[in-house]
Amino acid sequence: xxxxxxxMKSTTPCRCSECSAEFVPDPRVGERQVxxxxxxxxxxxxAQQCRVWHAAxxxxxxxxxxxxxxxxxxxxxxxxxxxxxxxxxxxxxxKTTLFGGALLLGLRGLLQRAERLLAGxxxxxxxxxxxxxxLGRAVAVVRSTIAxxxxxxxxxxxxxxxxx
Ligand SMILES: [Zn+2]
Numbered sequence: 826x827x828x829x830x831x832x833m834k835s836t837t838p839c840r841c842s843e844c845s846a847e848f849v850p851d852p853r854v855g856e857r858q859v860x861x862x863x864x865x866x867x868x869x870x871x872a873q874q875c876r877v878w879h880a881a882x883x884x885x886x887x888x889x890x891x892x893x894x895x896x897x898x899x900x901x902x903x904x905x906x907x908x909x910x911x912x913x914x915x916x917x918x919x920k921t922t923l924f925g926g927a928l929l930l931g932l933r934g935l936l937q938r939a940e941r942l943l944a945g946x947x948x949x950x951x952x953x954x955x956x957x958x959x960l961g962r963a964v965a966v967v968r969s970t971i972a973x974x975x976x977x978x979x980x981x982x983x984x985x986x987x988x989x
Pocket of ligand 1: 841842843844845846860861862863866
């Protein structure tokens with residue numbers, strides 16, 4: 826075993842947990858030293874420690890679920906239903922935010938262009954698409970739609986304030 830620091834003259838040799846070679850612990854490490862100190866043994870020991878840690882951590886997570894999460898849910902029979910209700914509301918709120926924002930942008934753009942059309946149409950007799958009074962009435966509908974979407978946005982902002 827080249828590279829292993831086996832010091833046979835010691836009176837209390839230890840055995841490496843990885844390669845079983847005898848070694849004398851470094852006085853600075855003392856009883857905590859379990860490997861002979863060879864890099865491959867240190868690496869192997871470290872991997873083993875990691876496996877132990879992960880196994881223990883898995884158990885801790887599992888018992889947290891059984892000891893804390895399950896009893897909590899049993900005490901709160903509506904917890905899941907309330908959680909789901911809030912989740913669905915949140916999804917609708919998020920969709921509404923995206924949808925409302927895009928809608929407002931489009932409607933406000935239409936309104937601006939309609940105002941230019943109305944201003945230009947003052948002394949010309951219009952025929953065809955949106956002729957006569959129609960454009961003016963359509964603009965009024967666009968305005969009330971904008972107001973409705975703004976109202977929707979205010980409701981969404983109120984939900985957000987409630988943390989929903
Ligand atoms: Zn070793």
